[in-house]
Amino acid sequence: MALSDLPADDLARLESRLAAEYDTLADKGLALDLTRGKPSPEQLDLSEGLLSLPGEGDHLAGKTDVRNYGGGAGLPELRSIIAELLGVETGRVIAQDNASLSIMYDLLVFSVLFGTPDSQRPWKDEPALRWLCPVPGYDRHFSITQALGIEMIPVPLGPTGPDMDEVERLVAADPSIKGIWCVPIFANPTGAVYDDHTVSRLARMATAAPDFRVVWDNAYVVHTLTEDFPKVPDVDAxxxxxxxxxxxxxxxxxxxxxxxxxxxxxxxxxxxxxxWYLGHTSVRTIGPNKVNQLAHARFFGDAEGVRAHMLRHREVIAPKFEAATAALTRRLGEYDVARWTRPEGGYFIDLEVVDGTATETVRLAKEVGVALTPAGSAYPYGQDPDDRHIRLAPTLPPLAEVETAMDVVGLCALLAACRAALAG
Incomplete structure (x- = not known):
């Protein structure tokens, strides 16, 4: 029976039973972490071979000595592998250092300081700067725009992409809107995959800003939880x-x-x-870590090597997602107080609880030793207006801990929902 249909006496008895169960958790000394989407040690072990690559005496990529300066665009051998995975030509890919987050930060900083190839002036000289943020979304994206003083405008994210009617309406009318964050394949945190219609509209829509940009963060482009890899559209074309x-x-x-x-x-x-990008990066660096790039090229061999490697990742993490879904279903399924995504790839589950109870659910979990990402982190400025969304990251803990942690999350969400219903 749905929680909202329970008679008051039954609701009170359920709350009392859940509270008693919750109180027993304090004595268990739990220390479980579902905060960030980190690979588990078992996943990292899959790449141990990298530690012996490229190996003593193996330092030439073509005629390039990877131990020396230069090569700002990165090694063609590795770029060609990634280009095949993205469905583009090698010449349209450059390889840099550790984090794509650094590239995204640079892209916006360079635009603010200098403008883009399509800008009339540096963005810092514009009267206002705004950015579209599909929600729920990736908190580190929002941290970049917030740090640069760019006003963030939330737009709803559905299972096939952002609300394009709203996106098109906003960008057509406001030249201060300079871009949009997008995680088009297995979006963080919902697992959404943008459909062809959404991608086409993003590529073709009219924008008041001539230098409008789409940050197309394909962080999870090969991170499948099934046996199939997603189609990758050629957005540049x-x-x-x-x-x-x-x-x-x-x-x-x-x-x-x-x-x-x-x-x-x-x-x-x-x-x-x-x-444009390499022109600016050449001022701050004399080239990326080509030794590491060569090691990766040797390790993968080709694009098929990457896909095979990712299927081994799937063997490690897919059971954790299955366990998470099973635990949430056992705890919450019969009461109709929550919804959660069942992604086919990526690193996260988006849990939607009763409006106004996400913060309390996170607090209750923390008190008994289960760390969750703060409620609201999937929204600009950390403000979820409905206090509804919680991002869950099941990849890092061992399988048994995932099962325990998700059961605790379900208990806390149901307890918070009961108390909200009794209070209201």
């Missing part, structure tokens, strides 16, 4: 056909493929955008 050749900045990395602390990041875009 779509945009160029529509007369917007420089619209997309596509980024990805190997951070959750090999070693999170020693990966390689990539930027794919138009020639004009890549030349």
């Amino acid at each position: 779509l945009a160029a056909e529509a007369g917007h050749p420089n619209r997309f900045w596509q980024v990805c990395s190997t951070s959750k493929i090999t070693f999170a602390g020693a990966g390689v990041s990539f930027l794919s875009s138009s020639s004009a955008n890549l030349d």
Whole structure:
């Protein structure tokens, strides 16, 4: 029976039973972490071979000595592997250092300081700067725009992408809106995959800002939880056909493929955008870590090697997502007080609880030793107006701990819902 249909006496008895069960958790000394989407030790072990690569005496990539300066665009051998995964030409991909987040930060900082190839002036000289943020979304994206003083405008994210009617309405009328954050494949945290119609509209839509940009964060482009890999649209070609050749900045990395602390990041875009980006990065660096890039090229071999490697990741983490879904269903399924996503890839589950109870659910979990991402973190400025969303990250803990932690989360969400119903 749905919680909302329970008679008051039954609701009170349920709350009392749940509270008693919750009180017993304090004595268990739990210390479980579902906060960030980190690879587990078992996943990191899959890339141990990298530690012996490229190996003594193996330091040439073609005629390039990877131990020396230069090569700002990165090694063609590794770029070609990633280009195949993204469905673009090698010349449209550059390889950089560890984090795609660094590339995204640079892209916006360079735009603010200097403007883009399509800008009339540096963005800092504009009267106002605004950015569209599909929600729920990625908190580190929002941290970049907030740090740069760019006003963030939330737009709803559905299972096939952002509300494009709202996006098109906003960008057509306001030249201060300079861009939009997008995680198009297995979005953080919902697992949404943008459909062809959404991608086409993003590529073709009219914008009041001539230098409007889409940050196309393909962080999870090969992170499948099934046996199939998702289709990757050629967004640059779509945009160029529509007369917007420089619209997309596509980024990805190997951070959750090999070693999170020693990966390689990539930027794919138009020639004009890549030349612009490398022109600015050449001031702050004399080249990326090509030794690490060569190690990755040797480790993968080719694009099929990446796919095979990611299927081994799937074997480790897919059971954790299945266990998480099962635990939430056992706790919450019969009461109709929550919904949660069942992603086919990526690193997260988005849990929607009763309005006004996400913060309390997170607090209750923390009190008994289960750490969750703060409620509201999937929204700009950390403000979920409905206090509804909680991002769950089941990849890092061992399977048994995932089962325990998700059961605790379900208990806390149901207890918070009961108390809200009794109070209201």
